[in-house]
Amino acid sequence: MKTMVIKVGGALLACEQGIERLFDTLLGLKQGGWQLVLVHGGGVVVEQQLSANGFVSEKLDGLRITPAAQIPVVAGALAGTANTALVAAAAKAGLVPVGLSLADGEMVKAQVLNESLGCVGEVVAKDATLPKTLLQAGMLPIISSIAVDECGQLLNVNADQAATVICQLLGAELTLLSDVSGVLDGKGELIPQLDQAECDKQVALGVIEGGMKVKVEAALAAAKTINNSVRIASWRYPEQLAALLDGQPVGTAVQP
Numbered sequence: 001m002k003t004m005v006i007k008v009g010g011a012l013l014a015c016e017q018g019i020e021r022l023f024d025t026l027l028g029l030k031q032g033g034w035q036l037v038l039v040h041g042g043g044v045v046v047e048q049q050l051s052a053n054g055f056v057s058e059k060l061d062g063l064r065i066t067p068a069a070q071i072p073v074v075a076g077a078l079a080g081t082a083n084t085a086l087v088a089a090a091a092k093a094g095l096v097p098v099g100l101s102l103a104d105g106e107m108v109k110a111q112v113l114n115e116s117l118g119c120v121g122e123v124v125a126k127d128a129t130l131p132k133t134l135l136q137a138g139m140l141p142i143i144s145s146i147a148v149d150e151c152g153q154l155l156n157v158n159a160d161q162a163a164t165v166i167c168q169l170l171g172a173e174l175t176l177l178s179d180v181s182g183v184l185d186g187k188g189e190l191i192p193q194l195d196q197a198e199c200d201k202q203v204a205l206g207v208i209e210g211g212m213k214v215k216v217e218a219a220l221a222a223a224k225t226i227n228n229s230v231r232i233a234s235w236r237y238p239e240q241l242a243a244l245l246d247g248q249p250v251g252t253a254v255q256p
């Protein structure tokens with residue numbers, strides 16, 4: 001059976017209608033014969049909860065600097081608030097979700113990415129037993145981007161990088177759904193196709209930056225591993241979800 005990893009992030013967690021439409025789409029894809037894994041971020045929820053706890057948060061090149069004192073709040077926001085909200089909505093839509101984080105079932109191996117970012121992790125694929133077992137049972141794994149390293153330290157992983165690693169783990173297709181309709185050029189127009197050379201050019205020009213730079217780099221890494229294009233599109237627009245359901249081209253195709 002074909003497997004697709006779908007990643008959602010951005011303001012989705014604050015958009016009830018968006019969540020409902022997403023799971024209706026996932027239900028349609030499942031009925032169309034796809035095995036699905038949902039990987040999620042929730043930067044908006046992280047920011048709300050850090051600020052409610054009196055923390056100020058900063059990003060560096062699209063990655064959140066995560067001091068050790070903040071990781072309990074970040075883990076609570078992503079593996080708790082965001083994950084359970086998505087599990088609840090998936091169950092309501094008639095799917096059989098299982099809420100997980102990257103820390104479960106030895107799916108990945110994690111380590112600190114760079115001491116200067118604090119408790120931020122980088123991950124590589126390890127053992128696919130857990131998600132494969134759940135998929136065979138017809139369930140929908142919903143995975144947050146919280147990992148644990150070999151010392152038992154909780155780590156905050158960018159959710160696009162988390163999705164790439166789960167895609168690599170399963171040899172699955174990958175679709176990254178964001179707030180924006182895809183990668184945009186200097187005039188704000190959608191770039192339908194992007195390869196490494198074009199990506200390097202747009203990054204050097206400063207057209208692709210911040211969270212989108214992290215996303216495109218994660219998409220390129222995944223595309224090369226699976227030797228297939230990776231889609232960057234949006235959960236926001238019903239017509240993009242409909243196209244995804246119909247197997248039509250949508251958003252930006254990142255080419256290996």
Ligand SMILES: Nc1ncnc2c1ncn2[C@@H]1O[C@H](COP(=O)(O)OP(=O)(O)O)[C@@H](O)[C@H]1O
Binds near residue numbers: 209212
């Ligand atoms: N060339 C670009 N095309 C589209 N978005 C871009 C581009 N460069 C930077 N961005 C920014 O990247 C954001 C998407 O990245 P991010 O916020 O990390 O998404 P998500 O939270 O969905 O993972 C956009 O909302 C936009 O502000």
Ligand SMILES: CC(=O)N[C@@H](CCC(=O)OP(=O)(O)O)C(=O)O
Binds near residue numbers: 041062
């Ligand atoms: C290290 C790092 O940047 N972690 C991200 C994890 C969540 C995420 O990636 O959320 P989106 O997909 O909504 O952007 C963060 O703390 O915001």
